[in-house]
Amino acid sequence: MKIRNVGATLVVVVGASVTALAVSGIISKEPVPPAIAEASLWSPKPLAPPRIAETSSVRPALAQPDGTFESRPVPLLPVSFADTSLPSVEPPLMTWSREIASGETLDAVLSDAGLGASDRAEIALAIGAEYDLRRLRPGHSVTLVSTRDGNPHRVELAVEDGVRIEAVFGEQLAARVLEPDPEIVTFAGEAVIESSIFAALDTADIPARFAVDLAQMLGGTVDFRRDLAGGETMRLLWREARDGTQRIGQPELAFAALDIDGSLYELVWRDDGSGRATIYVDGEVLRVFAQPVEGARLSSVFGRRTHPVYGNVRMHTGVDFAAARGTPVQATAPGRVSFIGRRGGYGRVVEIAHGSDTLTRYAHLSAVPDGLTQGQRVMAGDTIGRVGATGTATGPNLHYEVLVNGRPTDPLSDGRLAEAAEREADDTAALKRLTEARSLLAERLSSEFAQTTTERL
Structure with missing residues (x-):
């Protein structure tokens, strides 16, 4: 029964297909519109063969008459290399600094900074060649610059007036003095x-x-x-x-x-560094005065006092000016040098006569100019010595006296020197x-x- 149904189905399908073919054949015989017919005849133009550019760097292999090919090497393009050298890199540094305490030595400060004995000795030798280490005092400072592994790189000693002594480690330890340009x-x-x-x-x-x-x-x-x-x-x-x-x-x-x-x-x-000054009252010249040590501190005045060395009370016959060793000492008024030499506790002394009755004395000097001679005429502000601590002195200072007819007079109140200097004024x-x-x-x-x-x- 099933076989009969299948056969009937096939007969129907075949008949439908034959009918469709017959109908399509009839339709295809209808005339085609001219525009469509013309479009159906179009075809693209043939492409032109590619042109191969000749270059100096790449050439094809050439065929020989015998059919073999000659192979030519292809030249390499030039390559420019950039400067690939790396910049030098300084090793990381550490800085240590502190001031020198009273009575302390350079070696003690460098030891506190952690330097070994050999490095300390080498640094002290180099810096000591440029600066007298006996002149170290509180307020001076030491700066150590070292690598992170503890090796010293640079040591600097800062002293008075902005002066620095620098020791730099290299193949050899070199030291130099750096002066400020104020x-x-x-x-x-x-x-x-x-x-x-x-x-x-x-x-x-x-x-x-x-x-x-x-x-x-x-x-x-x-x-x-x-x-x-x-x-x-x-x-x-x-x-x-x-x-x-x-x-x-x-x-x-x-x-x-x-x-x-x-x-x-x-x-x-005056702006000539002499320390010489003119005093005016109501616009008129009163007198001219040259202080013996420019910028010094008045450390002791005229009169009775407890002696700083002997401890007893006695007369101080002058005034003291505390100043650094070597500071210039200047004549306070014009006169003639009457004495150069030593006088007991005064140490090295220069005395200048101003007329017949007045004399100035400059004591505890460390040095006297080579050209200064007894009998020589000097003017106010002329350098006649250097501050020192010769004789009985507790430290560098100038002891300055004014004697009138051989008797000590207070230098800060006596007017005779001012009158002598005033005669010099224009x-x-x-x-x-x-x-x-x-x-x-x-x-x-x-x-x-x-x-x-x-x-x-």
Whole structure:
């Protein structure tokens, strides 16, 4: 039964297929539209053969008549190599620094830095060749730069006035002295005296050491204890040597003006390093004075005191100026050298006669200029020796005396030297210096005021 059904199905399918073929044949005999017929005839144009460019770097193998091919080497393109050398890399360094304590040696400081005995000895030898290590004092500093494995790379000793002694390790340990190249800067300031000149300067942030210079210059003219009532105005102009923000050495006074009891006292210092100053009262020259040691600290005054060596109370016949060994000592007034040599506890001494009755004595000197001879004429400000500690002295200082008819007189109050120096002054030049100093002071004070006002705003 199933076979009959399958056969009937096949007969139906075959009949349907024959009928479809007959119908399609009839349809295909219908005419084709011309546009379609034309489009059916189109074909793309043949492509042009590729052109091969000749190059100097690549050539095809050429066929020989016998059918073999010749192979030619292909030249390599030139290659430029960049500079691939690596920059030198400095090893990482470590820095250690500290100041020298009182009584401490360079070896002790380097030992504290962790250096071995051989390195310490080598460094001390190199630096000692450039600087006398016996002159080390508190405030000097040592800086050690070393590699991370502890090997020293550089050692620097910083001493006074911005001077540094540097020792650098290499194939050999080399040392050199580095001197600063300072810039001279001028400053101005104003202070009001309430209790003392020293306190007034300190309050106004002006170097308080200028109180010594003012006391020395005006000591024989003004009695500061009696004449100062309080409220007096003081204006100063000074110079400082600067290496960047660091001050080199001590500041130097250039001009000072002080109103006392209705009178205007003015002082103008020369800029030639002599320490010589002219004193004016109400615009007229009063006297000329040259201090014996420029910028020194007055460490002991005239009168009875406890002797620093012997411990008993005795008369101090002069004044002492504490200063570094070798600081120039200058004549305070014109005169003639009457003595060069040694006098017991005074040590090495130079004495200068100023007329028939006045003599100045400069004691404890470390040296005297080779060209200075007895009987030689000297002027105020001339160098006649160097600060030292010869004779009975506790340290480097100048003991300065003024003797009148053989009797010691207070150098800060006696006027005879000032009168001798005044005869040397040229009033025209002195008044010109005063005018220039006043103008510079006014200019600098205006500049300082404007700068301070701007900072406050």
